[in-house]
Structure formats: structure tokens, C-alpha cells
Amino acid sequence: MEFKDRYLKLLTEKKQNPASLSGESLELLNHLNVPDKWFEAMAVCEAATDAGKPDENILNLRNEMFLMGRELHSGINLDDADYADWFAQLVIFNKKLAEAGIAEAWVELSSIYDNARFPHRDYKKAGEYMLEGVNRDNPLALALYGYHLYYGTNYVEVDREKGMELMLRAKEKNFERADVYLLLSESDPLADTDTEAYVQKLMDYNSTAKPLNRLWGVLGDLHSGKINDSAKAMEFYDRGIESGDNAYCKYKKALLILNGEVEGDSDEALLLMKEAYEWDIINAADFLGQFYTYNREYRNLDTAIEWHEKAVSYYKTSSMINLAFIYLYEDESKRDIAKGLEYLDMAIENGNVRALSEKAYFLLESDEENRNVPLAKELLDRANENGDGYAAYRLGYGYQNAEFSEESDFPAAFRYYTIGAERGHLYAIEMLGQYYKSGIAVEPDVEKAVEYYREAVERGSNYARVELAICYEEGAGVEQDDRQAFELLKLAAGENYVYAHSRLGYYYMNGIACETDQDRAFEHFTQAAEGGNTDAMYNLGRMYKYSIGRPENPELALKYFEEAAGKGDLNANVEMGLSYELEYGGLEFDGTKAMEYMACAADRDHPYAQYKMGVYHYYGLVEEDMEKGLEYLQKSYGSGSVYAAVTLGDHYLYGRDETADSGEAFACYKFAADRDCVSEGIGLCYLYGIGVESSESEAFKYFLIAADRDVPAAKYRLGLCYKYETGTSKNLSEAYRWLSEAAGEGSRGAEYELAMLLLKGEGVQMDPEKGVEWLRRAADSEHADAQCELGNCYLTGLGVDEDDVQAMYWYQKAAENGNEDAQKIIGKRSRKRR
Numbered sequence: 001m002e003f004k005d006r007y008l009k010l011l012t013e014k015k016q017n018p019a020s021l022s023g024e025s026l027e028l029l030n031h032l033n034v035p036d037k038w039f040e041a042m043a044v045c046e047a048a049t050d051a052g053k054p055d056e057n058i059l060n061l062r063n064e065m066f067l068m069g070r071e072l073h074s075g076i077n078l079d080d081a082d083y084a085d086w087f088a089q090l091v092i093f094n095k096k097l098a099e100a101g102i103a104e105a106w107v108e109l110s111s112i113y114d115n116a117r118f119p120h121r122d123y124k125k126a127g128e129y130m131l132e133g134v135n136r137d138n139p140l141a142l143a144l145y146g147y148h149l150y151y152g153t154n155y156v157e158v159d160r161e162k163g164m165e166l167m168l169r170a171k172e173k174n175f176e177r178a179d180v181y182l183l184l185s186e187s188d189p190l191a192d193t194d195t196e197a198y199v200q201k202l203m204d205y206n207s208t209a210k211p212l213n214r215l216w217g218v219l220g221d222l223h224s225g226k227i228n229d230s231a232k233a234m235e236f237y238d239r240g241i242e243s244g245d246n247a248y249c250k251y252k253k254a255l256l257i258l259n260g261e262v263e264g265d266s267d268e269a270l271l272l273m274k275e276a277y278e279w280d281i282i283n284a285a286d287f288l289g290q291f292y293t294y295n296r297e298y299r300n301l302d303t304a305i306e307w308h309e310k311a312v313s314y315y316k317t318s319s320m321i322n323l324a325f326i327y328l329y330e331d332e333s334k335r336d337i338a339k340g341l342e343y344l345d346m347a348i349e350n351g352n353v354r355a356l357s358e359k360a361y362f363l364l365e366s367d368e369e370n371r372n373v374p375l376a377k378e379l380l381d382r383a384n385e386n387g388d389g390y391a392a393y394r395l396g397y398g399y400q401n402a403e404f405s406e407e408s409d410f411p412a413a414f415r416y417y418t419i420g421a422e423r424g425h426l427y428a429i430e431m432l433g434q435y436y437k438s439g440i441a442v443e444p445d446v447e448k449a450v451e452y453y454r455e456a457v458e459r460g461s462n463y464a465r466v467e468l469a470i471c472y473e474e475g476a477g478v479e480q481d482d483r484q485a486f487e488l489l490k491l492a493a494g495e496n497y498v499y500a501h502s503r504l505g506y507y508y509m510n511g512i513a514c515e516t517d518q519d520r521a522f523e524h525f526t527q528a529a530e531g532g533n534t535d536a537m538y539n540l541g542r543m544y545k546y547s548i549g550r551p552e553n554p555e556l557a558l559k560y561f562e563e564a565a566g567k568g569d570l571n572a573n574v575e576m577g578l579s580y581e582l583e584y585g586g587l588e589f590d591g592t593k594a595m596e597y598m599a600c601a602a603d604r605d606h607p608y609a610q611y612k613m614g615v616y617h618y619y620g621l622v623e624e625d626m627e628k629g630l631e632y633l634q635k636s637y638g639s640g641s642v643y644a645a646v647t648l649g650d651h652y653l654y655g656r657d658e659t660a661d662s663g664e665a666f667a668c669y670k671f672a673a674d675r676d677c678v679s680e681g682i683g684l685c686y687l688y689g690i691g692v693e694s695s696e697s698e699a700f701k702y703f704l705i706a707a708d709r710d711v712p713a714a715k716y717r718l719g720l721c722y723k724y725e726t727g728t729s730k731n732l733s734e735a736y737r738w739l740s741e742a743a744g745e746g747s748r749g750a751e752y753e754l755a756m757l758l759l760k761g762e763g764v765q766m767d768p769e770k771g772v773e774w775l776r777r778a779a780d781s782e783h784a785d786a787q788c789e790l791g792n793c794y795l796t797g798l799g800v801d802e803d804d805v806q807a808m809y810w811y812q813k814a815a816e817n818g819n820e821d822a823q824k825i826i827g828k829r830s831r832k833r834r
Contacts, residue, residue: 003082007089014047021048025061032064038074041065046093049100066108072115072280087120106133107141117313127155139175142166147181180213187218216240217248230261247279285311286319301334317352328362356383357391377404389425392416410441429456430463446477462497486513498531518549534569554585570601574609591622610636611644642677649681666691678706680714700727715742716750732763751778752786768799784817
């Protein structure tokens with residue numbers, strides 16, 4: 001039977017025996033928490049009112065019916081059809097009571113319309129009925145309307161002075177609950193209240209107040225919030241539950257447990273949360289919807305939807321938005337774009353500013369079919385006009401990324417980020433830090449950037465922790481302090497912020513502000529790589545390639561390099577290019593692939609990759625293209641690459657083409673040397689006065705530096721300096737040492753000079769046989785002087801058996817290669833071979 005039929009039948013029965021109604025009211029007093037008994041109580045009171053003036057028992061029953069929200073509890077589980085009938089009957093009932101002179105009925109009418117389910121809620125009527133009670137000077141109306149004025153509600157704007165006046169009038173009339181509202185007015189977060197004194201005042205009040213009036217929930221909220229003592233908050237919520245089955249305390253206790261702020265049984269907490277909803281704590285339904293959506297253990301989208309729909313029926317706009325999220329983003333099986341947008345529109349219609357921004361976000365981030373930039377901007381503008389911080393941030397982001405204009409508009413982005421930051425939006429605060437640090441649309445101000453990063457850190461931003469850490473690394477806006485950076489990165493990594501793991505890995509790998517610990521480095525890089533961080537993937541590849549804390553494993557090294565390169569990591573692309581060039585890890589040489597990988601990084605301005613592309617084209621890894629090679633080398637040089645500088649110096653010094661200007665070689669070599677990269681080229685410039693005034697001592701200095709750094713050509717030149725007393729005193733032992741190293745590394749000139757030292761016993765014990773071995777190496781490489789000297793050895797029998805035929809053979813070879821002594825010996829001058 002439908003509610004209307006059941007109730008009218010019940011009312012008819014009660015009207016048939018008016019004399020029994022007073023007695024029945026006494027029997028019902030202790031059963032009003034049961035909806036069917038509450039309906040019966042309403043029928044008793046309505047029948048008594050229709051029969052004449054209700055007696056004291058009836059009035060007492062009516063008062064008890066509306067305590068603790070029992071009237072709302074009675075209708076919470078009705079379906080929409082029964083609820084509509086219940087609502088209509090409740091309005092009729094209270095209007096009869098109001099017309100009978102019971103002023104509290106006006107307050108109940110106000111409450112009914114204020115808290116009604118869709119589509120019955122009517123804030124205008126709620127305000128009008130409340131004023132009817134106030135105009136009749138009813139203490140309950142005075143206290144409640146005064147409280148509403150003090151804080152502002154859906155039907156009245158804030159007027160604290162008038163609100164306090166009405167609450168005090170109610171107190172003057174000895175209305176007991178006036179003290180409750182007066183005490184609640186002191187809990188205003190904006191009020192300058194002495195917390196300790198306020199807690200004591202609440203405790204004193206609770207010690208004398210009736211159980212249902214005690215403010216245990218307020219004490220719990222103070223301790224869970226401002227005082228930050230969740231355990232103590234739990235004690236107060238428990239006392240509230242014990243003293244009167246307080247639904248609000250059940251809700252808050254369950255919230256602490258389910259949010260993990262205190263230990264407790266989740267299943268029991270869920271029961272408390274559901275009980276709270278049944279006593280009209282609509283926030284409980286909203287929370288349950290979120291809990292069943294996002295809690296991994298309890299996740300159940302059907303249950304989540306059910307709870308959100310309950311909350312939506314009571315105009316809970318956050319549940320409208322959460323339902324939209326489920327249908328738009330959460331699960332493919334639930335995906336329903338039309339329904340999701342319908343819920344967002346419903347929230348917008350009910351005045352939720354956030355819904356404007358959320359719909360805009362969907363329209364901006366969706367695929368082409370659903371993307372609508374003009375409408376999204378219109379929604380963001382509306383939300384921004386209504387003070388929404390996210391809207392200001394997203395407008396800034398849109399102007400930054402050219403979503404609302406043909407080109408990026410950084411000044412507009414900066415303006416909107418500033419508005420968003422003033423409203424406390426975290427992302428806007430973060431972006432202002434970036435803008436001030438990098439000087440985007442504003443003069444660079446690293447101190448200001450640090451201020452914003454610190455504000456964001458205080459709000460829990462891991463992004464800002466990392467950015468502030470980088471400021472400490474660089475000494476930008478703060479004193480350089482790797483330890484501070486390290487601690488900030490640990491905090492962010494502790495909350496599993498992926499990039500922080502990557503940075504921490506680097507710290508542990510290199511022992512920055514901590515002991516070197518390759519195992520920890522590996523752990524952090526692994527966590528970051530699992531989170532998609534390509535820099536971490538690259539570093540894992542390096543660990544496996546270069547045996548950093550791990551045995552070399554080419555297969556794993558290439559796996560990480562390839563994965564990171566595929567995701568666009570520049571360093572990983574370089575490593576893959578080198579691997580194909582140098583046949584690392586069992587890869588076959590593939591010049592084309594090497595260039596493809598290297599180009600990916602070079603074309604995104606990676607200096608080393610530009611250098612390698614320059615070398616590839618210049619020397620023809622696949623096909624020689626000097627012009628293109630020089631183009632890449634110049635780009636790399638312009639980006640600060642010392643390797644490109646040296647290569648360009650070699651190009652200008654040795655003149656592979658007619659356009660090369662040897663005078664420019666010195667500038668390139670000097671650029672590299674000033675950045676601690678020294679080749680033999682700068683020594684040659686000083687030795688022969690190329691682009692700089694000649695200086696044998698400077699030439700020797702640079703040859704020595706380069707030789708100490710294992711540059712073969714510099715070792716040869718340094719050996720010559722010691723042998724021929726160039727820029728230093730003669731030292732044949734040192735000459736022998738450096739020429740030996742250079743010869744061992746394939747230098748033809750060093751092979752010849754070393755042979756001559758051995759043949760003459762200069763700087764080393766004379767050893768003609770060994771000298772001849774080195775001469776033969778150089779001679780076989782077409783070194784003309786070595787060929788002539790080898791002819792002399794065969795002619796005189798020095799280090800070899802005399803052999804005129806072999807002597808003439810080597811003289812002939814030397815002459816053909818331009819050696820003048822050999823040409824004289826064989827009686828003709830041959831053109832030097834090139």
C-alpha cells in the first residue's frame with residue numbers, strides 16, 4: 001500500500017476515537033525513532049488537532065517528534081512517490097498546528113522546505129515560514145533564525161549583529177537551546193576565540209545540559225581540526241553517540257576511521273556512516289559514494305552510484321559532480337558522456353561554481369568529438385567571475401598553451417595565475433613560482449619564486465618541494481644547500497612523487513648530501529621508472545651499461561635506453577645512437593639507426609647529439625655531407641659543446657675545404673680550453689702563431705695538459721717538445737716516455753721519432769732492432785722519413801742485415817712520398833703523393 005493510502009487509513013482510524021489519543025501519545029513517546037511509529041504519532045497529533053485544542057500530552061508528543069531530526073529520519077528511505085505524499089502530508093499537518101496557534105510549527109515548516117528532497121525544496125518558503133515564527137516571538141524561531149543570520153544560509157544573508165540580538169532574545173525567554181546556538185556562534189573559525197577557554201566553556205555547559213543538547217560534536221570538531229588531536233576527538237564523538245545516539249558524531253567518528261586518521265574497524269565505521277545518513281546527514285551519502293569509488297579494498301561503482309544518487313536527491317552538488325566523474329572518467333563499463341554532462345549541468349543549475357570548471361575541463365581535455373574550446377572558456381569565465389581559484393588557474397594555463405588564442409599569451413597567463421594564487425589555488429601558486437624564476441611575462445625574481453614555492457610546500461605540494469630543492473641545488477634565491485634539497489626531495493619521494501624519486505636516485509648515485517649508495521639509487525630510479533619517468537629509465541640503463549652498483553648487463557641497459565628513447569628522453573636517444581654506432585650489447589652496426597636516434601635528440605637542441613650528428617655528416621657515417629655536418633657542429637658549439645668546438649677548430653686548422661679559415665681555429669680551441677677541454681690543436685696554434693701570437697711556452701703548457709688527459713696527438717707533440725727543446729728544457733727520457741705512449745696508440749710521427757731515439761740510444765738504451773721495428777710500422781704507413789731511414793738501416797746493417805736491394809726499395813718509396821734525401825740518393829725528385 002502506498003504511503004498516502006496507509007497514512008489516510010491510519011488518520012481515519014485515529015479520528016474515530018479522539019478520547020484515546022492522549023493515552024496513545026504517551027505510548028508512542030519512546031518509539032519515535034521508528035518511522036512507522038513516527039507516522040502513527042503524526043496521525044495521532046493531526047487527529048487531536050482536528051478534534052480541537054490538543055492537550056499537554058499531544059503537544060509533548062509533537063515536540064518530541066521534531067527533536068533530533070526525527071521527522072527527516074522518518075522520510076529518508078521512502079521512494080520518490082511515497083516521499084512526495086509524505087512531504088505533502090507533513091506540510092498539511094504543520095500548517096494545521098500553526099493555525100492552531102502552535103508557533104513552533106512555523107519553524108518546522110521552514111525546516112521541511114529547507115531540507116526537502118528534490119523537487120520539493122523551496123528556500124523562499126523556508127525563509128517566509130521562519131519569519132512567521134519570528135514575528136510571533138517564538139523562542140525557537142528567534143534562536144534558530146538568529147543563528148542563520150549569524151552565519152548566513154540559503155535563504156538569508158549574513159547579519160551578525162541582528163543574529164546575535166535574536167539569539168539573546170531567545171535566551172531572555174528562558175529558551176534552553178538558545179545557549180546551544182550562542183555557544184555555536186563562538187566556534188566560528190574567523191572569530192578570535194581562546195581555544196582553551198572555549199573548550200572549557202563547552203565542557204561546563206555539557207556538565208549541566210540535557211543529554212540531547214550537549215555539544216560533544218563541537219568538541220570533537222575542535223580537536224580533530226584546530227587542536228589536531230584525533231584521538232581526543234574520537235573520545236568526544238563517542239560521548240556524543242552514548243548521550244543521545246548523535247548522528248553527527250557517528251558521521252564524524254566514521255570519517256576519522258575511514259580516512260585513516262585513527263585506527264578502527266572499517267566495516268563498523270561504514271555502518272556508522274550509513275546510520276548517520278538515515279538521520280539526514282546527507283554528507284554521509286556523499287562520502288560513501290566517494291569511498292566506494294576510490295577505496296581499493298571496497299571499490300564498487302554500483303554501490304558508489306547508489307549512494308551518490310541518494311545524496312543528489314537532496315541537492316548535494318558534490319555528489320552530482322562525483323557522479324559525473326564516474327560516468328565521464330572512472331570505468332569504461334560505466335562510461336556515459338551524456339549522463340555525466342547531465343549531472344554537471346544539474347550541479348551548475350544548483351549554483352555549484354566548481355561544476356562550471358569541471359565541465360570546462362572535460363570540454364578542453366576531451367577528444368575532438370567532444371572538445372569545445374569556446375564553450376569551455378565561457379564556463380571558465382563564469383566560474384572565475386564567481387571567485388573560483390581553479391578557473392583562474394585554468395584560464396592562465398589555456399592562455400599559456402595557446403588554447404584561447406593563436407599564440408601563447410604569457411602576460412594573460414600571468415594575470416590569471418596571480419588571481420588563482422590570491423584565491424589559494426595550489427597549481428596557480430606553483431606556476432607563479434615558475435614564472436618568477438624563469439622571468440616569464442615578468443622580470444626574473446628568484447626570491448619571489450622561492451616565496452611562492454615555499455607557500456606551495458606548506459600546502460603539501462610535492463612539485464614545489466622538488467622545485468625548491470632545485471633552487472637550493474643552484475643557490476637560486478636561497479643560499480646553496482644540497483642538504484636542504486636532499487631533505488625536500490625525501491619528503492616528496494615519501495609521498496611517491498615520481499620525479500623526486502628520480503632526483504633522489506641521482507643524489508645517492510653521486511653521493512650528494514649523503515653517502516654514495518648505489519642500491520638506494522637503483523631503488524629510487526626503479527620507482528621513478530615504474531611511474532613513467534624517462535630520466536630514471538635512462539639512469540637505470542647507465543647503471544647496467546657502466547656497471548654502476550650493478551654488474552654490466554647490456555640487454556637490460558638497452559631495454560631501458562630503448563624504452564626511455566621511445567618516450568622522448570634525449571639522453572636515451574643519444575645512448576641508442578651510440579649503441580648502434582659502436583655495436584654495443586651485441587647490436588650490429590647500423591649507421592642509419594644511429595643517425596635516426598641521434599637526430600631525435602639533436603633536433604631538440606641536445607648539444608652532444610648535435611655534435612655527434614655533425615661528426616656523422618662531416619666524416620660520413622652513412623654518407624659524407626660536410627656542409628650539413630658543419631651546420632650541426634655550429635649549433636652544438638653555440639649551445640656550449642666543447643667537443644664541437646674542438647672539432648670545428650680541427651676543421652679550420654687543417655682546412656678540409658677552401659672556405660676553412662685557420663685563423664678561426666684558435667677561438668674554437670680557446671673556447672674549449674677555457675671550459676677544461678684541451679686538445680693538441682690549441683698548442684699548435686700557439687706553436688705556429690695561428691690566430692694568436694706565437695708562444696712555445698704556451699704551446700708546451702697545452703700539450704702537457706692534453707697529454708695528461710690521454711690525447712694521443714698531444715702526447716706526440718709533447719714528446720717532440722722534450723726532444724727538440726720547444727717551450728721547455730730538453731729531456732730525452734721524457735721524450736721517450738711520451739713518444740712511446742703515442743706510438744703505442746698509433747701515431748705515425750711518434751713511431752718514427754721513437755725509432756730514432758732507439759737507434760741512437762737517446763733517452764733510452766740503444767736498441768737498433770727495436771728501433772727498426774718502429775721504423776717499419778711507420779714506413780708501412782707511408783711515413784716518408786721513416787721509409788728513408790729504414791733504407792739507411794738496410795744500407796748500413798743497423799738493426800738488420802745489410803741488404804742493398806731492400807735499401808733501394810725503401811729509398812724509392814721515400815722518394816715517391818717526397819723525401820728529398822731519398823730523391824737525391826736515387827737521383828731523381830718524385831712528386832709527393834697525397
